Amino acid sequence: MINDNSSTITELKELCHLQGKVHIRGLENVANFDEAKEANLISKCGIDQLWLEWGNNGDGNGTSAILEALQPYTGLRHLIIDGYGGLSFPTWMRAESIIWYDMLTILKLYQCNKWKFLPPFGNLASLKELYICNMHGVQYLREEFYGYNGQDDNNGFRKLEILGLQNMHGLKEWWGAEEGEFPRLRQLSIQNCPGLTKLPPLLPTVKQVEMMLCHMLTSLPSLPLLLD
Structure with a gap:
């Protein structure tokens, strides 16, 4: 965990054998791409849970470059991005790159308020849990979210x-x-999405549905029969 004024992200460079969960916060204090790149997270193959956290000032001009430089190892299993103030997601979350994170099972995004669209998370082959919170810039969940590539056998969010x-x-x-x-x-x-007006049909596999504070949602799609 990097979280105080006496620690810098460059210290991670020499920690070649990091294992388990790593929480890096105070990323608003990282100066630029080169400093973030020094952490060399992409080579830290022992990390299976990574939490990247920006504070209230995480909206500077260099924020996008910093997340780009903090690309994790492709064997990561659990990723949290919290408070990122960049305008767009990094290239390692684009369709051609995100497929390499085929061991990622849990993904949480908090307060990435400037994103207008979500990455193609449907292409994450092992993803089991996805939580998206406090991202007020996103207006639509549509094709790019599912990771469509024109192939009939590549349905999004398979797991x-x-x-x-x-x-x-x-x-x-x-x-x-x-x-x-x-x-x-x-x-x-789905909680506290006051402007949401439309949902897709829900599949029979869905056993638990929770909806709160979605005031514009005046009608629901056909719901599956929920069994005790």
Whole structure:
């Protein structure tokens, strides 16, 4: 954990055998791409849980470059990005790169308020839990979210079981899901999305649905029969 004025992210460079969970906070204090790159996270193959956290000042001009430089090892299993103030997601989250993170099972995004669109998380082959919170800039969940590539056998979110959307004040519509998406989804939670007006049909696999403070959602899609 890097979290005080006496520690710098460059100290991670020499820690070649880091294991388990690593929480790096205070990233708003990292000066530039080169300083962040010194951490060499992409080579830290022992890290299976990574939490990258920016404080209140994490919206400077260099923020996007810093997240770009903090690309983790592709064997990562659990990733949290918290308070990132950049305008867009890094290149390692684009469609051609995100597929290499085929061991990632849990992904949490908090307060990435300037993103207008979400990366193609549907291409994460092992993703089981996805939580998206306090991302007010996102207005639509649509095709790019699922990771469509024109192949019929590449339905998005093939292993996702739990999806949570919370405090998404800008979210208006969730659409674009085709038959075969979310084949294993069993829990869906949507809370405090006051502008949301449209949802896709829910699959029979969904056993638990929680919706709160979605005042514009006047009608629901056909719901699966929920069994005790």
